[in-house]
Every structure is written in structure tokens, then in C-alpha cells.
Amino acid sequence: MATNETSITVTRTIDAPAKDIFALLTLPARHKEFDGSGFVRSAENTERITKVGEQFAMNMEGEHMGGEYTTYNHVSAFDENKMVGWKPTPEQGAEETPGWEWLYQLTSLDSGDTEVSLTYDWSKVTDPKLLPLFPLVSAEQMEESLGLLAAAVTKG
Template structure:
């Protein structure tokens, strides 16, 4: 685990091939299964992510955000069986889609450790946020390290379910 003022990274080796983990991570409908923060409720978009530049919408819940809300997630990293990442942006109060991400990113990096094990690194990075009001309002890191570690535990359980 590493942490500084702009990101938190946790790592775990999971007994599954990288391709199986990548298949799970690129399917938004499965994201609630491995969300250690408990904020992800369901996916509006259930199509598999297959390239950078795509967008998927998730239904979320967090009391600090006023309860239920939706995020539009912009895919920023895609390297098949190696890396997947996205930057979220909350939907407007009027239901309008955001024009682009606000600067924080979720990034999963997969490194094979033999045929049937993969080191998974999960990074929650808010280094691209330049809006000081947003930084103060959200209070980064909004998701603590323990929740990231739980996400990797849940990912390990979800990949064994198939």
C-alpha cells in the first residue's frame, strides 16, 4: 500500500488469471460485487467496456453526496488483460450528463504471477483535480484505504463465482 496527498494504492495477489479478472472489471454490471465502499448500486450501462474513450453510467448511493446519485464514468485506460481505468463525474442535479470527468480516477493494473495468479493494483488518484473548492467539498480521499482493500477482497470472491 502507498499513500500520499494525491492518491492511494493497494495491492493483492488473486488466484485467478489476469484475463478472468479483466473480463470482470470490464463489465459494469458486475461492479457492485467488488465495490468495497458500498456506494455502487447498479449499472445503467451493461455493455462490456472494450476501449478507452467509452463512457458508462452507474447508480450510486452515499449519504455525504445526498443519498442516491448517478456517475458518468469516462474510460481513461484500457490495455487488454493488463489495465482498466476510469474517471467519474456526478450527473447534474437536473439529470444532465457532465461534459467530462472532474479529475479523480480509479485504475486497476494486472500483473500475471504465473498461469493462475495475478497481482492486482488498485489506485484511487485525485492528482488531476485543480479546483480547490471541489477538493475541499469532497474531502479527498473520499474512499479510505480500507475500502480499497475490501474491493480487492471482493474482487477475489467475485472472480471465483465466474
Template sequence: MTQDQKQITVTRTIDAPAKDIFALLSLPAKHTELDGSGMLRGSVDTERITKTGQVFVMNMHAEAMGGDYRMHNHVSAFDENKMIGWTPAQEENKTEPAGWEWLWELRPVDADTTEVTLTYDWSRVEDKQLLPLFPVVDEEQLQESLNRLAAAVSGS
């Protein structure tokens, strides 16, 4: 990764229909099972994501962020069974996302197989105190999230 790069994208083909994968991704209570970074501690909200503009809250932990904290995730992309994404806002400023986005894109290969792409994009982070922390999650951790998603959907 170069210094100028401000996003990481990973892709994996998963042996599951897009609708089954989307069902897991749209349920914040399941996100800790999918987290390859080890930062997620649990969902405060249990309702399914159904549209852009929704906000769901996650309990988090990262030493780089000072230990335990909460993120208010604003749903920025929602196209059922195709795409879901959110932009986190820190607890102290719940309504203003800080400039990074998590985006999951699903492309059916056939009825029972889906290509899943996960993008972690921090290109819109402008806070000069936050920017040096990026990327907080690396490519290997993102790949692990895809591995966990594949395991979770096969067990559902």
C-alpha cells in the first residue's frame, strides 16, 4: 500500500446466495461474528438495516482509539441483496460521520454463489488528528472478515 492510497478492497467468492449473505450483513447484531479486526464488541441496536439514513450503534475497542468506545454508523448505501455500507461517527459527534466508509458489494455468480467485495475507504477523512491513524484495519483483517462471513453464512 502506498502512502497516497486511501482505501483497501478485498474480494472473495462465497458459496451462498446473495440474499443469505445480505441477510447477515444487514443485521448489526451479527457484525461481531464477521469482524476480522477484533475491534467490534457488540451491537447496541438489534434492528435490521432496511434503508439508507438509518443509524446503528456498535460497541468497539481499539488501543489506537483509546480503548472502549462507541460508533454511530450512518447507513450510506443500501441496495437489497446487492450493496450495503455505512460511515461511522464517533460518540462525541454522533451525527457527523468522520469520513470513512465500510462498503459491502454482492455480485451473484449463479443462484448459489456470490462474489463479495469489501471496501474500507478513508479518502474523505479530513480531521488532521484522525488521519494518521489510518488505516486502522489492514488488508489481512479485511480478508478475515470475508472468511468469517463465508463461515457464518454456511452455518446459517
């Protein structure tokens, strides 16, 4: 685990090929299965992520937002079987995001396993009303996400 003042990265080796993990990460309909924060409820649009610039919406729930809410995610990174990331915003149709990003990086190992790194980066958040919320998700919750991801990919 690597933590600094504006980001957290956790890493885990998962007993599955990178292509299988990537297939799961790029399907928003399955994100609830590997959400260690407990915020994700369901995906609004369930199409597979295929490139940078796409958007997908997730139904969420958390006290920090007063209960149920929707987040609109701008795909910010996409490299097939290697990397996928998104920047959330609470506003549908917003061109700009408030500045935090979720990034999954996959490294294939000779054993056939995959090293998965999950980074939560809020270094570009500038809104003084938002800054006190960070980090909203802990390193332990992120490690739980990677554990859940490992379980989800093995069940298919």
C-alpha cells in the first residue's frame, strides 16, 4: 500500500489472467460485486467501457451525500487488458469533473496471475467544500475491493 496526502494505491496479485479481470472492470453492471466501500448500488447504463471519453452512471448511497445519489463517470484511462480509470462527477452532462480519479492497472505475471493496482487520487480536487471529504474511501476498503474483485473474477 502506498499513501500520500492526495492518493492511495493498493496492490494485490489475483489468480486470473489480465483479460478476465479487465473484462470485469469494464462492465459497470458488475461494479457492485467488487465495491469495498459499500457505496455502489447498481449501474444505470450497463454497456461495456470501450474507450477514453465514454461515460457511465452508477446509482450510489452514502451519508456523505445525504443518502441515494447518482454519479456520472468519465472514462479517463483505457488500455485494453492493462488499465482502466474514471473520474466521477455528481452532475449529469458535466464537461469537467471535480478532480478525483479511480484507476486500475493490470500487470500480467509469468505465472498467469495478474498484479492489480487500484489508485484513488484526489490531487486535482480544488473545491474547498469537497476537500474535507477526502479520503472518503480508506486503504482498507480499497484492499477489500481487490479481494472482492478476485472472488468475482473466479466465479465468472
